[in-house]
Amino acid sequence: MLLRRYTHDHADELPALVARLAPGSVWPDAGNRLVYEHFRPALIGDAPSATLRETVDQVVERAVLAGARGRCSRLARHRFRARVTRILCAELAARRARPSAKPADLLDVVAHAATGRTRDADLAEVFLSCLFAVAGSVGFLLGWSLYLVGTTVSEPAHPAWVVREALRLWPVAWQFGRTPSREHQLAALTVKPTDEVVVCSYLVHRDPAHWSEPDEFLPGRWASGTGQEAFIPFGWGPHACTGAGVATQVTETLVGLITSAYRLDVAAPSSQPQVSAALAPPWFHLRLDPFSLPEGR
Numbered sequence: 001m002l003l004r005r006y007t008h009d010h011a012d013e014l015p016a017l018v019a020r021l022a023p024g025s026v027w028p029d030a031g032n033r034l035v036y037e038h039f040r041p042a043l044i045g046d047a048p049s050a051t052l053r054e055t056v057d058q059v060v061e062r063a064v065l066a067g068a069r070g071r072c073s074r075l076a077r078h079r080f081r082a083r084v085t086r087i088l089c090a091e092l093a094a095r096r097a098r099p100s101a102k103p104a105d106l107l108d109v110v111a112h113a114a115t116g117r118t119r120d121a122d123l124a125e126v127f128l129s130c131l132f133a134v135a136g137s138v139g140f141l142l143g144w145s146l147y148l149v150g151t152t153v154s155e156p157a158h159p160a161w162v163v164r165e166a167l168r169l170w171p172v173a174w175q176f177g178r179t180p181s182r183e184h185q186l187a188a189l190t191v192k193p194t195d196e197v198v199v200c201s202y203l204v205h206r207d208p209a210h211w212s213e214p215d216e217f218l219p220g221r222w223a224s225g226t227g228q229e230a231f232i233p234f235g236w237g238p239h240a241c242t243g244a245g246v247a248t249q250v251t252e253t254l255v256g257l258i259t260s261a262y263r264l265d266v267a268a269p270s271s272q273p274q275v276s277a278a279l280a281p282p283w284f285h286l287r288l289d290p291f292s293l294p295e296g297r
């Protein structure tokens with residue numbers, strides 16, 4: 001997968017992005033912007049036209065950041081969406097017209113995945129969903145991980161446990177849907193193919209039948225292995241998230257880089273999550289104080 005390869009090949013660029021967070025940054029926006037900046041070449045190429053780059057940058061600022069949609073009128077959002085769709089459709093058509101041996105970025109993948117009857121507007125939506133997943137969901141996961149470490153953890157914890165526990169306590173994709181393929185019993189309910197079943201990972205992850213101290217952030221609970229049946233932050237089954245590996249890998253790397261180099265100081269005016277289609281952390285200011293190096297280094 002393109003993003004997986006990119007993550008592997010460009011991991012050495014992450015420390016420079018992390019260094020720019022010091023001495024202070026405002027979250028969760030800082031996380032969304034950092035993740036987007038890292039993955040931008042994988043999404044739209046390393047030399048996009050000025051129009052394409054500005055447009056996709058604006059999508060992140062106006063639609064991906066927590067609360068951004070509420071800052072524009074419905075009419076402005078509608079006009080912006082129409083312009084974004086028009087520009088992405090033109091880009092997709094241009095890329096399809098160019099023969100390419102190997103896709104260079106996600107737009108290429110989407111453009112060449114089209115069959116004769118696929119509308120470019122639908123392909124543009126697919127690209128935007130991926131942009132939201134990368135810059136939005138991964139950025140929020142990074143934000144939750146640092147917020148929770150900064151507000152609750154006194155002992156250093158393994159980055160992989162931190163990220164898993166953040167996904168359990170505050171699953172960014174807090175609900176997802178299923179259409180039953182046949183009529184069957186679900187607890188006391190009969191569900192039919194005409195129903196839509198909503199699975200709420202937030203509730204599953206806090207069920208005391210499956211988790212001890214479910215409301216506590218306890219990264220150490222993951223020390224004994226990964227086999228947790230009631231852990232579904234990336235969905236379940238044949239339609240589970242295809243980006244789960246990339247999302248956790250890059251977040252673990254970033255959490256490791258930040259927590260090993262800096263002491264975190266989180267100041268949050270409220271502890272309320274920002275709830276929309278995604279579950280974003282509260283606004284917080286993050287101050288990073290570098291650990292002093294031992295004498296002589």
Ligand code: HEM
Pocket residue numbers: 003130131133134137138141171172173175176177233234235236237238239240241242243244246247
């Ligand atoms: C923290 C980050 C992410 C979270 C929490 C997340 C969560 C989810 C969830 C809950 C689903 C629905 C699964 C289901 O219905 O069983 C999903 C689907 C999907 N995700 Fe993610 N995702 C994340 C990042 C990504 C990334 C980086 C990509 C890469 C572009 C991605 C691509 C997809 C795709 C393509 C699907 C649809 C899979 C299908 O229908 O077959 N996601 N994701």
